Amino acid sequence: MNSKSHITLSDIAKKLNVSKVTVSKALRGHPDISKETTKRVKKTAEELGYTPNFAARNLSSRKSNTIGVVVPKIAHFFFSAIIESVYDTAFVNNYDIALTVSQENAERERKHVETLLAMGVDGIVVSVSQQTKDKAIFEKVLDRGVPLVFMDRVMEIKGTSHVTVDDRGGAFNATEQAIKNGYRRIAHFGGYKEINIGKNRYAGFADAMKQYGVPIDPELVIYGGFGESYGYEGFMKLYHKGKLPEFIFTVTYPVALGVYAAVAEVGMKIPDDIDIICFGNSNISRFIKPEMSFVNQQTELIGKTAIELVLEHIRDSDEFKPKHVQIPTELVLRETCVKNKRVDAPVSF
Amino acid sequence: MNSKSHITLSDIAKKLNVSKVTVSKALRGHPDISKETTKRVKKTAEELGYTPNFAARNLSSRKSNTIGVVVPKIAHFFFSAIIESVYDTAFVNNYDIALTVSQENAERERKHVETLLAMGVDGIVVSVSQQTKDKAIFEKVLDRGVPLVFMDRVMEIKGTSHVTVDDRGGAFNATEQAIKNGYRRIAHFGGYKEINIGKNRYAGFADAMKQYGVPIDPELVIYGGFGESYGYEGFMKLYHKGKLPEFIFTVTYPVALGVYAAVAEVGMKIPDDIDIICFGNSNISRFIKPEMSFVNQQTELIGKTAIELVLEHIRDSDEFKPKHVQIPTELVLRETCVKNKRVDAPVSF
């Protein structure tokens, strides 16, 4: 709180010779108070530089007008784009956001949720860390009656809402497209199996392979993580084994970037020597050469939907039934995944 | 706040037949309370699932243990990297962060600062929007006795601390390097003159040009903004005028990306047909071809320093004298800006 003395309702009240409740009501435009008085109060408040004290207000009202958010990372395009839309959506709805960052650490995540509860947030939106196993803290949130929405990275807990990307469908489309392009030795670099995006994107991949009768080579399905280093290492592992695929479908954009780096390092060319597509996008994708094809997740929609869901839940409280919203993906084809096109109209060089 | 009934200090006190102040002290590890009692209190708190009420705590103690932060954007590498280190530094210091986003809008920024004051944050860190002109809200912060630190984008207000990048020095180095590489027709794409980074980076550019006696062609100094589109448009403008420079020094990484896109579009080659360097970096710079040379700003250091400065100010309160910290830059040379090298050891093709 501030070290210098604050102007409070009482200060304004004293100055105007009215009770502080009158001031309180006037400032809130309560009809109890005459227009005359209301005007005087607002003017004086302005003059004295009155700032309400949210702690007092929250304590008294048992509301905070704030939504707590927990994300695993910030400095990643996917999350920063989501966060931006989270803030925007909250802003237009006149809510504040209390953002916390788990850094992919389950214990930190637990602490942050605890903090958000202590802050008395009206609802919580979480994208769980890669480590998270324990549901206890989230059940505590529900026990407290605080609406809980999972976003992208979810936990299966009854009573919570989910906003997810159609991972399985998007992965299916990406893989199907590769098969239709004539590829058969198709690899999948899959992050972690335990996280739902890892699980579901693999599932979509497997769906497509099965549907088109293309066998999955277990050696070409590689797990490790969602960052660049895993793409790099995954490719290098296959390269040194001499087991390179024709095509790689990666679980995230960074993993694909890692592959790009590795491919360049061993002197190969994308998409001629090895072709690729990834799940997800980045703000700089237009500047990566060759421009990668990708499965677009509508990040703005994810953040917006998550906030709107908590708000709905907060407002309806008893009536509200948890919803599971799936945000559709779009297949965006750029300069990779164009084998057929290239065969039709070969580039001369 | 939560709809279901809370466990409070009194509940624990009742159960143990002690006063709630005893419980409060015990939980805080106050020496007034015996180890025996403290243990019992903590155990019971745990069992009952006690969660402190920060609103009450803040109200009573006049502290919030929270630092308010206002940034213009999130989904940009520079800011998201800073924010990440802001969160990290606060975390290790046991402080919470209240993050707000102005979206480069001065009015929104003002509202957010007002909100942070109402929240009773212990200190505020601001990176001002591009629009911001009015100092009034920041003076209000100082009036309240709340420590204020500007980060990267500053306002000149007495009593505030600043953390800035050595923009002028970095820009000087970038330009000097170009001159030494033999370039004479050097352009500068400079964002906005009004923002200190726009001003200072231009100043560094001008310093170098002057020092080496290279004339500045006003037509090659272009303002417009800090985003990709301005780089694109700036280049196109010069291209259509037939006034292309040999070298461009851009005020930000995105502006340079815009130039990359424009250069590719008109069928030219970097660095052969036109060479470039930018101020700032991005997480994907390794994947942009040719890899751009840049002036590195140590983002982690900026966020960390800003938080440490507010904390210092909060702790020392009366003693503390505002500091102006300048974070040094590093010139990082990659695949652009290598004319001399290429002349020495030409690449064969």
Place this chain on the structure above:
DNA sequence: ATTCGTAAAGTTATCGGGAAAGTAAATTTG
């Protein structure tokens, strides 16, 4: 025995705001 110091609590008084209920005067209503 009296005073003193101290460990280990207990009491009280807020912190600033707002819901709920009360009151006095003015206005409407039957």
Place this chain on the structure above:
DNA sequence: CAAATTTACTTTCCCGATAACTTTACGAAT
């Protein structure tokens, strides 16, 4: 014109935690 309403406020109390005192009990010092 008395009763019922309405208008415009005021009083009281509580939210949960804590700062600042005060009390109690007990052994040590004088």
